[in-house]
Amino acid sequence: MTSGQERGSDLRRRILEQVAEYYRLAHAERAFVPGESRVHYAARVYDEEELVRGVDAILDFWLTVGPRTDAFEQGLARYLGLRETLAVNSGSSANLLTMSALRSPRLERRLEPGDEVITAAMGFPTTTAPIVQNKLVPVFIDCELGTYNLDPEQLCRALSDRTRAIFLAHMLGNPVDIESVMSFAREHDLYVIEDTCQALGSTYDGQLLGTFGDMATLSFYPSHHLTTGEGGAVATNDARLGQIVASLRDWGRDCRCTHTSPAAGACGRRFDWEIPGLNEPYDHRYLYVEIGYNMKMTDVQAAIGLAQLQKLPAFVEARKRNFRQLYEGLRPYKEFLILPKWSERADPAWFALPLTVTQGAPFSRRDLITFLENRNIETRLLLAGNLIRQPGYREIEHRTVGELPNADRVLRSSFFVGVYPGLDEARKDYMLQAFEDFFGSL
Numbered sequence: 001m002t003s004g005q006e007r008g009s010d011l012r013r014r015i016l017e018q019v020a021e022y023y024r025l026a027h028a029e030r031a032f033v034p035g036e037s038r039v040h041y042a043a044r045v046y047d048e049e050e051l052v053r054g055v056d057a058i059l060d061f062w063l064t065v066g067p068r069t070d071a072f073e074q075g076l077a078r079y080l081g082l083r084e085t086l087a088v089n090s091g092s093s094a095n096l097l098t099m100s101a102l103r104s105p106r107l108e109r110r111l112e113p114g115d116e117v118i119t120a121a122m123g124f125p126t127t128t129a130p131i132v133q134n135k136l137v138p139v140f141i142d143c144e145l146g147t148y149n150l151d152p153e154q155l156c157r158a159l160s161d162r163t164r165a166i167f168l169a170h171m172l173g174n175p176v177d178i179e180s181v182m183s184f185a186r187e188h189d190l191y192v193i194e195d196t197c198q199a200l201g202s203t204y205d206g207q208l209l210g211t212f213g214d215m216a217t218l219s220f221y222p223s224h225h226l227t228t229g230e231g232g233a234v235a236t237n238d239a240r241l242g243q244i245v246a247s248l249r250d251w252g253r254d255c256r257c258t259h260t261s262p263a264a265g266a267c268g269r270r271f272d273w274e275i276p277g278l279n280e281p282y283d284h285r286y287l288y289v290e291i292g293y294n295m296k297m298t299d300v301q302a303a304i305g306l307a308q309l310q311k312l313p314a315f316v317e318a319r320k321r322n323f324r325q326l327y328e329g330l331r332p333y334k335e336f337l338i339l340p341k342w343s344e345r346a347d348p349a350w351f352a353l354p355l356t357v358t359q360g361a362p363f364s365r366r367d368l369i370t371f372l373e374n375r376n377i378e379t380r381l382l383l384a385g386n387l388i389r390q391p392g393y394r395e396i397e398h399r400t401v402g403e404l405p406n407a408d409r410v411l412r413s414s415f416f417v418g419v420y421p422g423l424d425e426a427r428k429d430y431m432l433q434a435f436e437d438f439f440g441s442l
């Protein structure tokens with residue numbers, strides 16, 4: 001090492017020590033003041049490790065995919081026990097990539113325009129958007145009240161001779177009855193994509209969600225189970241689909257060279273590819289086999305993700321614990337609120353705690369959420385409610401199974417409160433006290 005390099009690494013060590021010190025001064029948690037502090041439904045949960053790793057990455061100034069992105073992808077794949085995890089710039093991008101992959105000309109059983117994809121009417125818009133964007137037709141089935149997941153009983157009624165795939169989301173971390181879905185899909189030769197954006201760490205029969213279908217998607221937006229700010233991933237055990245998703249994510253190129261590949265490419269014959277129809281031999285790096293995008297994650301995001309990944313098991317446990325405590329505290333109000341339901345075979349790492357105001361209750365959803373918000377307790381609606389009632393979706397080509405009464409109920413009467421790992425005992429007590437005060441005043 002030259003003396004300049006030594007001074008550089010010493011300076012870097014001191015910078016990172018100071019970043020940790022800065023975290024303790026500027027970011028460390030402030031005491032909860034009932035009524036004054038906001039009780040968020042979700043937020044980033046982090047410590048000095050995320051800040052230090054993020055600044056460390058900045059000091060390298062590696063602004064695109066780099067070594068930390070590789071490590072993050074490998075860490076996620078290990079956690080899920082899957083062959084491949086591809087980091088991307090959001091959960092919505094992950095969803096778009098999965099649907100686009102099913103339309104790839106390189107896929108043997110590719111989906112054709114007008115083919116149908118079964119999905120739930122109640123959910124997040126960007127589970128459905130990529131179906132539409134890929135010239136496919138969403139077939140909406142209703143959700144169950146309480147689980148808020150698609151009702152597997154309705155799959156049969158959704159089926160037509162154009163049905164090719166099921167795009168399901170495990171809502172709020174609560175596992176879909178995935179066994180029924182998978183056996184239906186096997187019977188009818190359908191692809192299954194699991195939107196696991198709200199459900200990282202949840203299990204069904206002890207198996208992690210995201211590992212049942214052909215592909216799964218994750219979101220790392222700050223309200224989710226781990227965060228990289230913006231960010232997401234596609235996970236799969238299928239090498240062909242992995243290759244197609246990687247290509248679509250990386251401009252549509254064929255080559256999977258990375259920052260570590262030698263000049264002659266990972267294949268060793270980068271400049272010698274014989275491609276019919278192109279000037280031969282051709283540089284493989286510039287061979288485009290998909291109509292792709294650029295949806296890559298950056299190394300600074302991945303650096304933060306690596307620190308978060310270490311905390312994931314503790315986050316998952318905290319979400320389960322917070323849910324249990326709040327659920328127990330809300331049991332006395334069963335007359336007024338439909339409490340969440342889940343299968344005995346499920347162990348949900350809850351994203352949030354969903355509630356539906358019962359029919360005939362002497363108050364409206366608006367009354368209750370306004371009361372909670374006035375007490376500084378954040379509430380959120382259950383995403384899009386019934387998606388086809390949303391202005392952007394009213395005119396899309398689609399089919400529905402029946403009238404979707406439960407999705408309409410959710411649109412009108414459901415909301416959720418948080419269970420994220422940042423909720424301490426004081427905040428949970430405060431939340432339950434607010435519910436008690438509301439119902440006490442009826």
Ligand SMILES: Cc1ncc(COP(=O)(O)O)c(C=O)c1O
Binds near residue numbers: 124221
């Ligand atoms: C079920 C579901 N799918 C997809 C997404 C999109 O993820 P992102 O916000 O990272 O684009 C979300 C975001 O909350 C979600 O809840």
